[in-house]
Amino acid sequence: MIPLLSLSSSAAAMAAAARLLFLPFLVLLATAAEPATSVNDDVLALVVLKSGLSDPTGRLASWSEDADRACAWPGVSCDPRRGRVDALDLSEASLSGRLPRSALLRLDALRSLALPGNNLSGPLPDALPPNVRALDLSGNALSGAIPASLASCGSLVSLNLSGNRLTGAIPDGIWSLPSLRSVDLSGNLLSGNVPGGFPRSSALRALDLSRNLLEGDIPADVGEAGLLKSLDLGHNSFTGGLPESLSGLSALSFLGVGGNALSGELPAWIGEMAALERLDLSGNRFVGVIPDGISGCKNLVEVDLSRNAFTGELPWWLLGLPLQRASVAGNALSGWVKVSDDAAGTLQTLDLSGNEFTGAILPEIGTFAKMQYLNLSSNSISGQLPASIEQMVLLEVLDVSGNQLDGNLPPEIGSVVALQKLVMGRNSLTGGIPAQIGTCSSLITLDLSHNKLTGEIPMTMGKLTSIQVVDLSENMLNGTLPMELANLASLSVFNISHNLLSGSLPISSFFDSIPDSFISDNAGLCSSKNNSCYGVMPKPIVFNPNSSSGPLSEDAPSSSSNQHHKKMLLSISTLIAIVGGAVIVIGVVTITLLNLRARAKSSRSALPTALSDDYHSQSTQSPENGANSGKLVMFGRGSSDFSADGHALLNRDCELGRGGFGTVYRAVLRDGQPVAIKKLTVSSLVKSEDEFRQQVKLLGKVRHHNIVSLRGFYWTSSLQLLIYEFVPGGNLHQHLHECSEESSLSWVERFDIIMGVARALVHLHRHGVIHFNLKSSNVLLDTNGEPRVGDYGLVNLLPMLDRYVLSSKIQSALGYMAPEFTCRTVKITEKCDVYGFGVLILEILTGRRPVQYLEDDVIVLSDLVRAALEEGRLEDCLDPRLSGEFSMEEASVIIKLGLVCTSQVPSQRPDMAEVVAMLEMVRIPQGSSSEDELV
Known part of the structure; x- marks a missing residue:
């Protein structure tokens, strides 16, 4: 027998479920039966709304059909006079599901509906409560078209549908809504042309259509909306030019059209927009000079003209107006960057990168004491970094890479204590790294690569406790690494490859596992943990003994490098004098005997030896001793000689690129055919010549029109080269x-x-x-x-x-x-x-x-x-x-x-x-x- 209590509980549960099931039907029935609604109808409508939504966080748990009023429910506000629900705000409540049209229509006193930051899906309701003034459904997953009926919501003041997946066109007539002041449709997939029809009587203050797929011309009459303060049409596919009607927007403070395909010359009437504070014209196809008329915008705080095709010189007003942020990066501007006497000095961000500026960085740059970000990279700026840099005490980012700067890195850089990123790679800097760099305690990134720096790495770098990335590669730094570098716990990159460094690596978890590519091509850096050395030893330098031009050196050391080594030799000349005589005598006798033996052997055998029908080789002899003899092997029956015109086989000027396994150079065979030569930087890891040759022969047989062909190789115990066909694109x-x-x-x-x-x-x-x-x-x-x-x-x-x-x-x-x-x-x-x-x-x-x-x-x-x-x-x-x-x-x-x-x-x-x-x-x-x- 079933207990009576259990039966009653079950019946009650079934009754509650039945009421919930028929709630939508009851709402529809009530809508048809009586024209006026009541407080109870608001409760019923909200419960129906809840039933169509998923509420994983229980935000709507207290919404119950048994309640008499909804005013105390979370997210619900009521008109205190009538007791009717007039606002619903469920921002970021993790709700999902669809918005039921019937429930929204029943809330006929609703004036504000805000459901942003949820995961609502499906189409927009094709009808809204008749009195709604503010609608915010941004940051959801709503899809489909914006219903045309939206253009008939005469009471609408604010509309925000941004950050959804809405498609199709913007409805005609929407700009004519008499009360509409703010529209944000950004971050959707809206397409087609933007409809015109902006009336002179428009109340519109803010319009954001950015980050869509809109195309065609910007509506010619958009400037008729004379009260506009903010207009953002950026990151669409608009073409044509800026409509002249914009000049009439005397109250406009922000104009954003960046990331489109606008073209033509920039109109001078932009200067008539006196209230303009922010101007974004970046990422378009504007040409010609930047008009001086923009200087009429006396209130400009931010201007972005980057990624266009502007030519001419840097406008005088760019450094004269009280701007805070300015960018003309990625254009074709040229000439000298001049700083006038009346420079405002208010700039916090200045980006002049990717142009054709020449001349030196003037000492007056120090007058910009508020500067936080300065990017002059990828130009043709020469001279030295001025000592006045010490006046820019708020500077956080300085990027002057890819220029023609020379001279020393000024020690005054240590005064820029706020500096977080210093990038000066790909210049011609000389001298040493100043010890004052250690006072830049905020430094996170330091890039001085591809310069001509000499001397030792200062031990003060061990004080840069925030540093994460250091790139000092491709310089002529020497000496040993300071053990203080082991204190840098945040290091993720420390690239010192292609220098003249020696000695042991610091002892730390980072340096114990440092990649070989970070320390390759040094005089002999060694790990104290496992007593292994990673430096690349000197390579055999003779490749074509029959060439009249003499041996081809792998990489001739620079004059400054030679001077450094000469100083080292002179410093120990006394010691050499003691043993020099004996060594010379023994050496002369030994070399003479070896040469006589080598000549006798060479007279009995031919130098070129055919290794098989598929490839041939050419032996080469190192000038030091026969043990380092190399063998150049070319697959096929083409010429194995490199050009005899003195072209350096591994000349750094002919370097094509670098990878984890080695460096690639371009060279030319005697028959005029270009080749790409990969110098492996992992010589100590190769087991033997036989295994190496066996694997290379296998790779040499791989031929396909989508594969770079391996044409040959060169082998010694300390140098291996792979010779590929040259691909020019x-x-x-x-x-x-x-x-x-x-x-x-x-x-x-x-x-x-x-x-x-x-x-x-x-x-x-x-x-x-x-x-x-x-x-x-x-x-x-x-x-x-x-x-x-x-x-x-x-x-x-x-x-x-x-x-x-x-x-x-x-x-x-x-x-x-x-x-x-x-x-x-x-x-x-x-x-x-x-x-x-x-x-x-x-x-x-x-x-x-x-x-x-x-x-x-x-x-x-x-x-x-x-x-x-x-x-x-x-x-x-x-x-x-x-x-x-x-x-x-x-x-x-x-x-x-x-x-x-x-x-x-x-x-x-x-x-x-x-x-x-x-x-x-x-x-x-x-x-x-x-x-x-x-x-």
Whole structure:
């Protein structure tokens, strides 16, 4: 028998469920039955609204149909006179679901509806409460078009639908709403032309249509809305010029049209907008000189004219107006950066980078005592950094990289105590690093790479406790590393490669595991932990003993370097004098005997020796001794001689690039054919010549039109060179991340590159070669734009490498590396290449780097795209430079293929032959045929 109490409880529960089930029906019935509503109707409408929403945090838990009034409920406000619900505010309440039209209409006293920062989905309701004045549904996942009925909400004052997924056009007539003062539709997918019809009587104060897909001309009559104070049309696809009606907006304080395709010369009437405080014209196609008329905007605080095609000199007013932030970066401005006597000195941010400025940095720059950010990089500025830099005590970022600065780094830099980022790489700085750098206690990034600095690294750098990134590579620094550097607990990068440093590394967890690429090419840096040295020893320098031009040196030391070594020799000349005589006598006798023996041996054998029918070699002899003899081996029957015109084989001026395994140089064979020569910087890790030659021969047989051919190699025990065909078109990384919008790769070119790389990997895998180091900088483009995959299979040349060492050698491939690579118990297979290829697909289609480092965050591309796919906003991830060139359906298929290739589990990734088949299906729709070979 069922207890009576249990039966009663069950019946009550069923009754409550029945009431909840029929609530929407009751609301509709009540709506049809009586024209007027009551307080109880508000309760019923809100309960219906609750029933259609998911409330994981229980924000609406107290909303109950048993209540008499709703005024005490969370998020609900009532009119104190009538007791009716007049405002509903549920900001960031983690709500999801759809907004029921019936419930909203029943709240006929509602004047304000605010539901921003939730996860509401579905379309916008096609009707709103008749008296609503403020509507804020921003930051949700609403989709579909903005209903045309919105343009008939005569009481609407404020409308915010930003940060959703709304599509379609902006409804006609919306600007004519008599009370409308603020409209924010930014961050959606709205398209088409912006409708005109801005009436002179418009009450509009703020209009934000930025970050959409809007196109065409900016409406010519937008300036008729004479009360506008803020107008943001940035990051769309608007064309044409600025409409002249804007000049009539006397109250406008912000004009933002950055990130469009506007063109033509900048109109001088901008100076008539007297109230203008912020002006953003960046990322367009404006040309000509920057008009002086803008100086009429006396209230300007911020101006951004970057990434256009402006020419001429820097406008005088840019440093004269009381501006706080100014940028003209990425234009074609030229001339001398002059600082006038009446400079306002109010600037906090100044970016003049990426232009053609010349001349010196004037001492008057110190008058800008409020400056926090100064970027003069990538110009042709010469001279020295003035000592007046010490007056800029608030400066946090100084970037003067990529110029022609010379002289010493002034010790006054130590007075800039707020400095967080100092970037002076790619100049011609000389002298030493001043000890005063240690007083810049806030420093996080220090880049002095690619200069001509000499002397020792000051021990005061050990005081930079906040430092994270240090790059001193490509200088002539000498001496030992200060042990005080072990105190730098925040270090993530410390690159001192290609200097003259020696001695032991500091003892710390960072230096114990420092990647080889950070310390390579030094005189002999050693780890005190395991007593191993990482410096690159002197290499044999003779490659063509028959050349009349003499030996080809690997890298002739600079004059300053020679002077340094001469001083060292002179300082120990007394010691040398004691033993010198004996050494000279013994040396002369020994060398004479060895030369006589070598000549007798060479008379009995021919120098060129055919190693097989497939390749030939040329022996070379080191001038020091025969033990260091080298062998130049060229595959095929072409010439093995390098040009005899004195062209330095490994001349730094002919350097093409650097990677984890070595440096690449350009050289020319005697027959005039250019080649690319990779000098490996891992000599001590190669087991033997036989194993090295066996692996190189295997790689030399890999021939495919999408693979860079290996043409030969050079071997000694301390120097190994790989000789490749020269591919002149640069690498994919440059074409994706370092080119202008006008020269960016088209959709067809990007698809062909993806297909070519896929076919190359299929060919490598069929020959048992795993690439291990696939990334965009290892994909070269020939003169026809065809992709050529290089740097393949190099890990097989280094049998002593374990995964830890290997991961440090190819650290530049971070973002492309499969997750199983770091696990010692998982077998490395071709699926590692599939993962890297998937990342490459995403990089090509999005134009984004695989990993992006922000100030306080790290963005992984595959995670970003996968999240966008799950949220249904895949279009947001595509490279904006591809606008209108492709089918979204086709792009979606390829991106999904890239995400499948980057699956965390190797078995879930397809093999490359399957990838090629899928790509072929995208290119050739089902039902058509192709006679092209798969590979």
